Amino acid sequence: MRDYFPEEPFGCRCGCGLNAFDPAMRTILNEIRDELNVPLKINSGCRCPNKNAAVGGAFNSAHLQGPDFLCHAVDVQCYTGQFRGRLMEAFQRHGVRRFEVSEVHLHADNATYLPVPALVSKRFLS
Numbered sequence: 001m002r003d004y005f006p007e008e009p010f011g012c013r014c015g016c017g018l019n020a021f022d023p024a025m026r027t028i029l030n031e032i033r034d035e036l037n038v039p040l041k042i043n044s045g046c047r048c049p050n051k052n053a054a055v056g057g058a059f060n061s062a063h064l065q066g067p068d069f070l071c072h073a074v075d076v077q078c079y080t081g082q083f084r085g086r087l088m089e090a091f092q093r094h095g096v097r098r099f100e101v102s103e104v105h106l107h108a109d110n111a112t113y114l115p116v117p118a119l120v121s122k123r124f125l126s
Helices: 021-036 049-054 081-093
Strands: 042-045 075-079 098-101 106-108 118-121
Touching: 021 075, 021 081, 081 098, 081 106
Parallel strands: 098 118
Antiparallel strands: 042 075, 075 106, 098 106
């Protein structure tokens, strides 16, 4: 299978060097990219505690390193409800059960140490 994602989109964007993204989630993203046949823009992957706090992330965010020292969350850019729905269905086919929906991204994670299933919706602006 082709790897569509270089290491960069999954590392912390503050410059700290944290890049401990879950290889299983990376595989899922590559499979979904193949299935949907559309590029996936990664807005966020791993975050260090400082970056997570700066963006208002949850204290137990799956973007942070978990008990296994891996980051399990990804935010994929989505500007249409149709694409967001297709993407969420694809993640579900691959066993992902934790989502957060916003007007600009779909958060998906496979953090088994956090409650599942989870669906959180951020306020959509009109």
